[in-house]
Amino acid sequence: MQNGHYQARIRAIYNYISDNLYLNRPDIAIKGEAFNSTLLLGLLTGLNRGKELIIGEPGLGKTTSAEYVGSILYRYPLGLIWGSEVSGHPEQTEEKIIGRPHLGELNKGKEKVVWSNFAQIPVKIVDEINRLPETKQSMILNGVDRGNWEYLNEILINDEYSLFATANYQDRGTNTIIAPLIDRFDVLIESRHPGANIAYIIGKEAIVNHPLRHPQYEQELHQILRGDKPYAEKMALAEGVCDLFGEYMKEQLGLEGLTKEERKKINEEMLELDFDIDANAFVRMMLAELSFCHKYGQKRSVEVCEDGCHYTGYLCHHIKNCASNRLPLSIRNYTQALAWFLEDDGVDLEHVRLIIPYVLAHRIQWKDSYLSKKEGEGRNDPFQIYLVKEATEEIFQRYNEQREYLLEAFSLGYRSCAGEEVIPLEGDHPIYEEIKKDIGAKDEKPL
């Protein structure tokens, strides 16, 4: 990357938050640098318009990390972010989450929607999403997925947004997050305990006047969002106040947030980063193990894989469900974002191996037999993420062993699709069967 200007700003944001606001330990390393996963992935979510699910024990900074990231990246004062959050509890209604009828107009017999702050602003935080009843989860499904919000036949479409949802671990007050909703999250991350020493400092140096608050700008933004103007106009006005808040941050805190144009530019830069050949092949290998079923054609959660299958040693034997097509999208977005952040020329295997556990952990349903075997193993991560990290390394070992052969198989696949007569390579791994299917060759392996 030739121009590291934006990256430098994002690094400065990262450093500021980690030094002053979200104190925690680094727990991941890449390219010789150590980062805190919650903060790094939060920033990447904010940058590439992703959807993040943050889990953790109560009081460990799940919501605050998202608030800080959203506030600085999008230049919204913290008070407005607070006021726009949706909290998960059973009595949430559509009127509180999305919008409500304008009461005055309603009494005149007219339909007019007053949109909620949550629906309008690009930083969307749902606190304790798993306390929402499943009906309410479905309600925000569509909005979360495409940025479309509907109420009383009116539609609001967000140009850009990032979603941060937090969830405590299962206890008596929680529901499960419905499968279609959880699949829409790009990443799952844990906000961890920072350790005794850092926790002490957090307690000792509690902030009285939060540096990211600005009551005046908060008030102005509230006014704008509450107003009658069309959405596009409101957002243009809001951007003006955000510019002022951005200047305030720069003067007072030495921080530069991003304008809408800058965020768009960053996204374009990210999209230009291509996968190198190893990253490409590795992801395909992983997707094959997550979707392939020799007996039933593909993985399905209602079809049980039996022992004795030729592919018993692969991931497909240990999981119940099939990987969705959102998975490769999430992999692509986040690896590109990470590579961009690190100022690398493209996405390589190291980026992919780092990101995959976080994009896959919440999407995979493991078999009970596999869970019970792994439950007792020592680990540093929550169980879901640990399992995928282990699985990723296993697949990496397989990739490492058969790299040349696999690349040759892909190359033959290319030639076949280009019209050449080739004999596809045989191999033990599901990917070779997938290649054969794609080029129209037969699968001869016995069941």
Next chain:
Amino acid sequence: MEIEDIIQKVWARVRRKHLYPQLPLPTVIEGGEDVALEIKSKQLSISSAFFNKLKEKMDGEDIVEAVLDHGITHYMYCPWDFYTHITLYNEAKKVVRQKDQAQRATTYFMDVVTDTYCVKEKDTKLAALYKNLPQSGVHEVLTALYEKIWGEDLGSGKHEELVNCLSRIPYLERRKWGKSIKKFTKVIQDMLEEELGNEQQSAQSEPNPMGEHSLENYSLEEIDRGLREFASAVEDLQEFKETVEDLKEELEEKGYGTGGMGRGKGNAIDANLLYYMKLAESYTLPIKKIPIEKRGYLHPHAHRPWEIGKPFADIDVWTSFGKVMPGITQMWTKREGETHGEFEGTPDSLIIIDSSGSMINPRERLSYAVLGAACACNAYLKHEARAAVYNFSDALRGNKIVLDFNHDKEHVYQAICRYFGGGTALDLDDITYLLSCADNPDIFIITDMQITNLEKLIDFFTGIENRVTAVHLGHNVHAARFKDATEKKKNISLFNVKNKEDIPKIVLGKVKEYLTSPS
């Protein structure tokens, strides 16, 4: 350029070449002139003395890159994990029957595999490095071997006969490593004996220029996992036992005990116990979740839109803004209250295991009876229940172990694995005593039913209400008698096992059933 600077310069390139291993930046140590590399817990360290010595013959960057290629490939390819390492050691030991020789053979084999992989798959300067390394003993043979199989001139050309045999081994086929190391060890066996003999005489060991391989390379978790996989993979208990006995000192030094990791140094390892512990970990049940119970009363839970025709009683006036019209009005849906049920807890379990002469000695061969008992114990202990063991042979003559209910896995396993090999008679007083120490425990009894006081046992079981699972091996009149007598008792399940390999699954199936239903 200083070696530290070279490492900084070369490291990024080497990492990319090897697909980004998760290793920290290598360090420099003083080290000896003869040893290039040290690997401890994933930290690669290059010897500055070695580097300085070789710098006269080779470019500094080439030296560092070649050494790192070797070290990284050990991590990324061979052996990759502790399980592969001890499997190779185990196979080598079958040939040489001596720990030192087997360790040495394993090290050399792994080096050959690693270096050959590097030369074939990566752009490496290892050949040039070997050309400049001292050649004596086995190293001379290996250098000659490299010459032949890499097609490089390394200034050797000796040991034609040995090299001809060694060159036919498929080093890069992982699935054949087991057989390959045996062939490899067989061929160099005489040289290994000579080398070790010379070292003993001179009281000095010949260092491996490319570093030694030991348990220092692995974390406790890796060792634990490796042992588990090894226990499942070996054909014979004796193989596992032998290997663990060989590594006992190093394991204990590292703080690995029979009870598992992190017990601190100096905890003795019982290889037999460890075997059953690790094997039983392959048969596990997931932890029972806290049940959710319905409380029987309805409470407002969520809103849904009101439609014409629906009752008015549940309309939420506030959320409906005082309006009653479709699209605006909301009504409450009510739900039965749920809370977490009172966690009944898992009952304790009493394992009764027959260790008479007709049963297999678990310390000599794999005993599925013991394994089944171990699986049951694991399941209960995992659910924070206690386990008691009554291990009997001729109990009336004192051949018995009565272990009270407790949470200590190691004690339980010790009791289960004990073998008496005498007659077969229970002392019912012992069982009565144990049952009195817990609240309605589940009972698992694993035996071949050839018990001299079987009638008394039958009477005893028909008189109790505990859940009893009896697993017996083979058909005989005693088993038939037991079956007839207990058929009508719903709390007693009897399983006749044709394949003893089914015992753990049968036991676990029953445990699962017990744990998910109230006692």
Next chain:
Amino acid sequence: MKNPFEAFHHAGILKREIPLDTILKSKEATLAKILAGYEDLLKNEAKDLVWLMQYSTVIKAYSIAEKGMEGIEYTAEDIEEFCYALDHSDQIPYLITGPAGVYISALCNHAEEEEITLHLRDLNVKVNLLGYRLPPHKTLIVEGNVGDFTGIGLDGGELIIEGSGKNYTGAGMKRGKIVVRHNLGFNTGHGMTGGELIVGGRIKGLGKIVGGKVFERDQLIFPNEGIKPFYF
């Protein structure tokens, strides 16, 4: 439709071949030829997977085996590989130890090396008929245990068994030497007319011996006062 493998257009890797690959390929090719010869022998001699151990069938099998290995260049290590291949059903569909032993004997007899060592300790199966017609100036050392009819018709060579044998060892041997480190079974030396049979362990029973010498634990047990030559 878009080519899903577009990114791998130039991924045709320049595979680096090292001499190890050539050696292994050549080894596989030689083994394949040897296996083909063996399968040919079975096709002709063991239809319905039945082979009767008779004087005439052994001779016939041997000549078919010789024909089957014509033109194959192999070494002692290749013979050993073949022995191990016999142990694995995925490489050889069926193993019949009689024809297998004859085939291995033919391989040994026609190998270039004068001294051949077969490390068969890890073999699950005990091969019969090893050392059949071992010619002069040839030494065959077998590490491991062997089956029946070992060294029958020995014709001047030296056969060393670093293990035990079974029945009919040395039957019909004419000249040469058989050394067995451990034990032998029944009918040892049956019909032997010359040569030496030296056994380090116990012999369960001697056959009807015509000539030659038999030693058990350094003691000459044939000919001696108790056992006289047999005349057919």
